[in-house]
Amino acid sequence: MDVCRCISINETRVDKAKKTLESLPSLDQTAKFFKILGDGTRFKIITVLLEGEMCVCDIATTLNMTHSSISHQLKILRENRVLKNRKDGKIVYYSLNDSHVKNIILQGLEHHNH
Template sequence: MSKNTDICSCNVIHQDVVDKVAENMPSEELLDRVAVFFKVFSDKTRLKILSLLLQEEMCVCDIAASLEMTHSSISHQLRVLRQSRVVKNRKDGKVVYYSLDDDHVKNILAQGLSHHQH
């Protein structure tokens, strides 16, 4: 019979540890924003878009051509990514270019890809 090592069999509460972590617990509002942020990464199409943008700033037309998808489906996903502050855009004449919002997003995406490549 195997023993389940994930279950603690003691009844001792380490109050000093409980108090310490309670002081540093993020607010509910912050946790909600972070949960939404990570949920954005749970969609394969959005991950494909982010993987492209990890390499190069691109417009909707180029992203759509790269992924063989419609402009409207790419625009919809970019809107979700922009609202979650994962991508940003800039306008150059009539063309709107998209890129990852900042180095935090680049690092999170790169680390996620690296973590699962092995």
């Protein structure tokens, strides 16, 4: 484990880091966003939706899970603006909320495969 054994502090770097943190009022919300993505099932749902919208039945079948467990995760993703939905008759289709979500997922996958 790395341990800082120095007793001097670079005040310029510390002040700059503090100002960076202060300038990001949405830091906690962003951390929550990544925590939501950190759940394996939710990440799989988002990944299958990279290809386009799907209904609960299609997602459940793809992931070999129950409709109720998928619906629960979809609710969390929708409430946190990761996904959006549209209704066509009795069927509800889910898709990624915007290109930012898609880009974040693709960047994460690319980083892991690098």
